[in-house]
Amino acid sequence: MIVFRYLSREVLVTLGAVSAVLLVIIMSGRFIKYLAQAAQGALDPSVLFLIMGYRIPGFLQLILPLGLFLGILLAYGRLYLDSEMTVLSATGMSNRRLVAYSMAPAALVAALVAWLSLGLAPQGVAEQMRILKEQDALTEFDTLVPGRFQAMKDGSRVTYTEGLSDDRGELSGVFITEQRTGKGRADQDKGKRGITLLVAEQGRQVIQDDGSRYLILENGYRYDGNPGQADYRAIRYDTYGVLLPKPEVGAEASEREAIPTRELIGSDNPREQAELQWRLSIPVLVFVVTLLAVPLARVNPRQGRFLKLLPAVLLYMTYLALLIGVRGQLDKGKLPMELGLWWVHALFLLIGLGLVGWSPLKLKLAARRAAKEMAHAPA
Numbered sequence: 001m002i003v004f005r006y007l008s009r010e011v012l013v014t015l016g017a018v019s020a021v022l023l024v025i026i027m028s029g030r031f032i033k034y035l036a037q038a039a040q041g042a043l044d045p046s047v048l049f050l051i052m053g054y055r056i057p058g059f060l061q062l063i064l065p066l067g068l069f070l071g072i073l074l075a076y077g078r079l080y081l082d083s084e085m086t087v088l089s090a091t092g093m094s095n096r097r098l099v100a101y102s103m104a105p106a107a108l109v110a111a112l113v114a115w116l117s118l119g120l121a122p123q124g125v126a127e128q129m130r131i132l133k134e135q136d137a138l139t140e141f142d143t144l145v146p147g148r149f150q151a152m153k154d155g156s157r158v159t160y161t162e163g164l165s166d167d168r169g170e171l172s173g174v175f176i177t178e179q180r181t182g183k184g185r186a187d188q189d190k191g192k193r194g195i196t197l198l199v200a201e202q203g204r205q206v207i208q209d210d211g212s213r214y215l216i217l218e219n220g221y222r223y224d225g226n227p228g229q230a231d232y233r234a235i236r237y238d239t240y241g242v243l244l245p246k247p248e249v250g251a252e253a254s255e256r257e258a259i260p261t262r263e264l265i266g267s268d269n270p271r272e273q274a275e276l277q278w279r280l281s282i283p284v285l286v287f288v289v290t291l292l293a294v295p296l297a298r299v300n301p302r303q304g305r306f307l308k309l310l311p312a313v314l315l316y317m318t319y320l321a322l323l324i325g326v327r328g329q330l331d332k333g334k335l336p337m338e339l340g341l342w343w344v345h346a347l348f349l350l351i352g353l354g355l356v357g358w359s360p361l362k363l364k365l366a367a368r369r370a371a372k373e374m375a376h377a378p379a
Contacts, residue, residue, distance in 0.1 A: 003088065003093065003101070004101050004104070007075075007098075007101050007102070008101070008104055008105045010075040010076075010078075010079070011068070011071050011072055011075050011076075011102065011105045012071070012105050012108075013071075013075075014070070014071035014072075014074050014075045015064075015067045015068050015070075015071035015105070015109070016067075017071075018066075018067040018070045018071055018074070019060070019063050019064055019066075019067030022063045022066065022067060023056075023059060023060065023063055026059050026063070027052060027055075027056070027059065030052065030055065031048070031052055034048050034051060034052070035048065043135055044135060047131055047135070050131065051128055051131055051132075054124040054125070054127045054128045054131075055124060055128060056124070057116045057120035057121040057123075057124045058116075058121045058124055058125060060113075060116055061113055061116040061117045061121050061282055062282070062320075064109055064112065064113050064116075064286070065109070065113065065282065065285050065286050065289055066289075066316065068105070068106060068109050068286060068289065068290065068293075069289040069290075069292070069293050069312070069316050070313075072102060072290065072293035072294060072297055073293055073296060073297045073308070073309055073312055074309075075297075076098075076293075076294065076297035076298070077297050077299050077308075077309075080297065080298060080299045080300075081299065085298075095294070095295070095356060096356065098294055099290075099291065099294050099356055102290050102293075102294050103287065103290060106286055106287055106290040107287075109286050110283040110284075110286040110287060111283075113282050113283050113285075113286055114282075114283040117279045117280075117282045117283065118261045118279055118280075119261065121257075121279075122257065122258055122259060122260055122261060122279075123260075125257045125258040126258035129255070129258055144159060144161060144164060144171075145164075146161055146162065146163055146164040147161075147162065148160070156178060156179040157176070157177070157178040157179075158176070158177050158178075159174075159175070159176050160173075160174070160175040160176075161173060161174050161175070161203075162174075169204060169205060170202065170203070170204055171202060171203040171204070171215075172201065172202050172203075173201070173202075174198070174199065174200040174201075174202070174203045174215075174217055174220070175197075175198070175199055176197070176198040176199075176242060177195060177196070177197045177198070178195070178196050179194070179195055194224065194225060194226045194227075195223075195224075195225060195226070195227060196222065196223070196224050197222070197223040197224075198217060198220060198221070198222050198223075198240065198242065199220050199221050200217035200218060200219060200220030200221075200240070201218060201219040201220060202217075202218050202219070203215050203216060203217045203218065204216050204218075205244070206241070212243065213243075213244040214241045214242060214243055214244065215241070215242040215244055216239060216240070216241050216242075217237070217239070217240040217241075217242060218238065218239055218240075219238060220236075220237060220240065221234055221235065221236050221237070222234070222235045222237060222240065223235075256271055256272055256275045257275065259272065259275070261276070261279060264276040264279075270330065270331070270333055270337060271331050273330070273337050274327055274330035274331050274337075274340075277327075277330070277337075277340045277341045277342075278323075278327050278341065281323060281341045281345065284345050285319070285320075285323070285345070288319070288345055288348050288349050288352060289316060289319070291349065291352030291353070291355075291356065292312070292315065292316070292319075292348065292351065292352045292355065293312065294356065295352075295355035295356050296308050296311075296312040296315070296355065315351075319344070319348050322344050323341055323344050326340075326341055326344055327341065
């Protein structure tokens with residue numbers, strides 16, 4: 001029992017450290033993406049941390065299996081390097097018993113991953129999509145920040161205002177520039193990229209009956225022309241209406257990922273059946289990668305603990321990539337749903353069983369070879 005607690009503690013501590021690092025790396029990349037969208041006015045900055053919080057369960061359901069896999073490789077690799085595993089083997093610790101001991105923390109991680117995959121992750125995706133739909137309903141006017149140039153439409157439209165009232169109903173010192181392709185102008189100008197520039201002393205928002213919104217500018221000028229040419233046209237206006245485009249926020253997850261698991265059970269939709277199999281596959285993935293990691297963690301003290309790390313990670317990535325690829329084929333109906341993702345788990349389960357059985361056999365063969373060399377050695 002002491003050995004079991006020691007091995008479990010080593011694996012879980014390493015798992016926590018690796019998972020924390022991976023989570024920070026992934027969340028940093030996603031946060032930068034959301035921050036760029038907020039800078040362009042596509043997202044309200046106040047919802048950034050809320051979206052990231054709802055995405056954490058989805059991140060963790062894939063990070064934890066990888067963290068456990070790396071945790072076993074690093075923890076057991078250190079024990080082999082320090083000859084602690086040699087001492088345990090001398091006291092009766094077989095490879096099968098080591099696998100059995102490793103399945104206890106794996107069961108804990110699998111239970112947590114199952115909770116995330118079947119419950120929290122779909123709820124988080126649903127809340128994230130709700131927030132993004134609310135952001136899609138916003139216009140450029142709703143996300144405008146005074147004193148800052150704000151890009152819209154992939155940078156083809158830039159808006160600036162010096163002041164904005166508390167109810168966001170009145171603007172002052174408005175500047176808008178937009179690139180165009182020459183549509184609606186003379187035939188020789190069609191297809192050419194031009195610039196339209198609007199300046200106004202003040203502006204206000206007007207909502208039409210069909211829901212479209214316009215920014216009504218007052219007392220300003222409109223300039224039209226092509227860069228590099230001296231044919232700019234200036235028009236002075238008292239009142240001018242500008243259609244406010246809606247910010248485009250791309251959703252990272254599909255709607256089926258937000259469907260509760262209980263609604264997926266018994267569904268006849270192939271895509272929903274594939275989604276259910278995917279959610280069930282992630283906890284199964286935990287046990288299979290544990291079976292793979294234990295024999296792969298065995299290293300020679302002379303070789304170093306990182307010798308097998310790269311091949312082991314490549315094996316894990318092949319496993320995960322194959323699952324994702326088969327899931328895509330199930331979505332398209334190119335594979336029978338009865339076969340599903342389970343044959344992939346069965347394939348790597350056999351590989352894991354082969355690795356577990358190969359390690360003791362390799363040691364026995366080495367021992368026999370050493371015994372024969374000693375028997376034929378000269379006295």
